[in-house]
Amino acid sequence: xxxxxxxxxxxxxxxxxxxxxxxxxxxxxxxxxxxxxxxxxxxxxxxxxxxxxxxxxxxxxxxxxxxxxxxxxxxxxxxxxxxxxxxxxxxxxxxxxxxxxxxxxxxxxxxxxxxxxxxxxxxxxxxxxxxxxxxxxxxxxxxxxxxxxxxxxxxxxxxxxxxxxxxxxxxxxxxxxxxxxxxxxxxxxxxxxxxxxxxxxxxxxxxxxxxxxxxxxxxxxxxxxxxxxxxxxxxxxxxxxxxxxxxxxxxxxxxxxxxxxxxxxxxxxxxxxxxxxxxxxxxxxxxxxxxxxxxxxxxxxx
DNA sequence: ATATCTGCCTGCTCGC
DNA sequence: TGCGAGCAGGCAGATA
Numbered sequence: 001x002x003x004x005x006x007x008x009x010x011x012x013x014x015x016x017x018x019x020x021x022x023x024x025x026x027x028x029x030x031x032x033x034x035x036x037x038x039x040x041x042x043x044x045x046x047x048x049x050x051x052x053x054x055x056x057x058x059x060x061x062x063x064x065x066x067x068x069x070x071x072x073x074x075x076x077x078x079x080x081x082x083x084x085x086x087x088x089x090x091x092x093x094x095x096x097x098x099x100x101x102x103x104x105x106x107x108x109x110x111x112x113x114x115x116x117x118x119x120x121x122x123x124x125x126x127x128x129x130x131x132x133x134x135x136x137x138x139x140x141x142x143x144x145x146x147x148x149x150x151x152x153x154x155x156x157x158x159x160x161x162x163x164x165x166x167x168x169x170x171x172x173x174x175x176x177x178x179x180x181x182x183x184x185x186x187x188x189x190x191x192x193x194x195x196x197x198x199x200x201x202x203x204x205x206x207x208x209x210x211x212x213x214x215x216x217x218x219x220x221x222x223x224x225x226x227x228x229x230x231x232x233x234x235x236x237x238x239x240x241x242x243x244x245x246x247x248x249x250x251x252x253x254x255x256x257x258x259x260x261x262x263x264x265x266x267x268x269x270x271x272x273x274x275x276x277x278x279x280x281x282x283x284x285x286x287x288x289x290x291x292x293x294x295x296x297x298x299x300x301x302x
Numbered sequence: 303a304t305a306t307c308t309g310c311c312t313g314c315t316c317g318c
Numbered sequence: 319t320g321c322g323a324g325c326a327g328g329c330a331g332a333t334a
Contacts, residue, residue: 001327032310059328075328077312114312133311135328174304183329190328280306282326 002074003059004155004188005231006242006250010080011056013245014127017082018063022050022122030116033129035137042140046070046119058151058187062144071139071147078129078136082245086126132241151187155224160186166217169209176220177205178279188228192237192259195284197223199258199266204290205278211293230255258284 002010026043028034034042045068053064061080063070074080117129117138129136139147153160172179179185180194189197198205200223203216212220236242236250239260243249257267262275266286275284 073328076326131311132313133327135311137329172303178305181328280327 003190006236007056015054018051024122025120027118069144075135077133077241078131081128152185162218162221172209195259196227
C-alpha cells in the first residue's frame with residue numbers, strides 16, 4: 001500500500017524526471033479512474049500542459065501544471081511508472097470497438113491489462129498508471145484545496161510539535177488505531193506505518209487517544225518521525241504491490257517490527273506478534289510491549 | 303463527534 | 319482440477 005514514504009519516494013523521482021516536460025497525449029482505458037472532470041475533458045485539458053513541479057501531500061501525488069493541478073491517489077495497488085523511452089507496457093492495441101474511448105464494460109485490449117491510463121510526454125517518455133484493484137483516482141482541478149482541503153497536518157512537519165500532537169490527541173475519544181488512520185487527523189499514515197509507529201511508541205492500538213499522558217504523546221511523536229523517516233530513506237515498503245516510478249521495490253520491509261509478522265518474535269521482547277481486527281483493520285502488535293491499558297476503573301465513590 | 307455499514311475491485315486462499 | 323465463498327483494504331458516502 002502506498003503510504004507517505006512510498007508516495008514521497010515517487011514524488012521525488014518524478015520531480016527530477018518530469019519537470020519541464022509537456023504532455024503530448026492522454027489515453028484513458030478505465031474511465032472510472034478519472035474522478036474529475038469527465039474523462040474526455042480530463043484528456044483534452046491535459047494535452048499541451050507542462051509539468052512545473054511534483055510534490056506529495058498526505059498520500060496524494062500532486063503535479064503542478066501550467067494550468068491547473070493534476071492530483072492522484074494510488075489507494076491500494078496503484079503504480080505510477082515512468083519510462084524514459086516510452087516502450088514499457090505498449091497499451092496500444094485496441095479492442096474491436098469502433099468508438100474512440102473504450103467503454104467501461106468492454107475493456108480495451110492492452111499488452112498489460114492493469115494499465116488504465118497513460119500520459120505520453122513530448123520527450124518520448126511515458127507515465128503509465130497501473131492498478132490491479134482499480135481503486136486509484138485522478139483529479140484535474142484549478143484549486144488543489146478542492147481535493148486536499150480536508151487533510152490533517154503532515155506528520156513530519158516541524159510545525160507538528162509534540163505539544164501540538166498531544167493537544168490534538170487528548171481532545172479525541174477514538175482509539176489510536178482508528179484516529180491515526182484518519183487522514184483528517186494526520187495525513188499520510190496507512191495500516192503499515194500506524195502499526196509500526198504504535199509498536200515503536202509502545203502504545204496499544206486500542207488505547208483511547210484522550211487518555212494519553214504527555215510523555216506518551218511525546219513517544220508517539222518521536223515514533224512517527226523515526227518510522228516514517230527510516231522508511232523514506234529505504235525508499236518505501238514493498239509488502240506486495242508497491243513499486244517506485246521506475247518499477248523498483250522499496251527496502252523498508254526489512255525493518256518492519258510487527259506488520260505482517262504474526263507469530264514471529266517481537267524484536268524488542270521476543271513475545272510472538274499478534275494480529276487482531278481493531279477499528280475494522282488487520283492490526284499487528286506485541287501483546288507484551290503494547291499491553292492494553294487497565295480497564296477504566298469505576299471509582300465507587302470518592 | 304463517533305461508530306458502523308456499503309460499494310468500489312481483483313487476486314488470493316480455503317474448503318469441498 | 320475446478321468451483322464458489324470469503325477476505326483484504328483506503329476512502330467516500332450514507333446512516334444511526
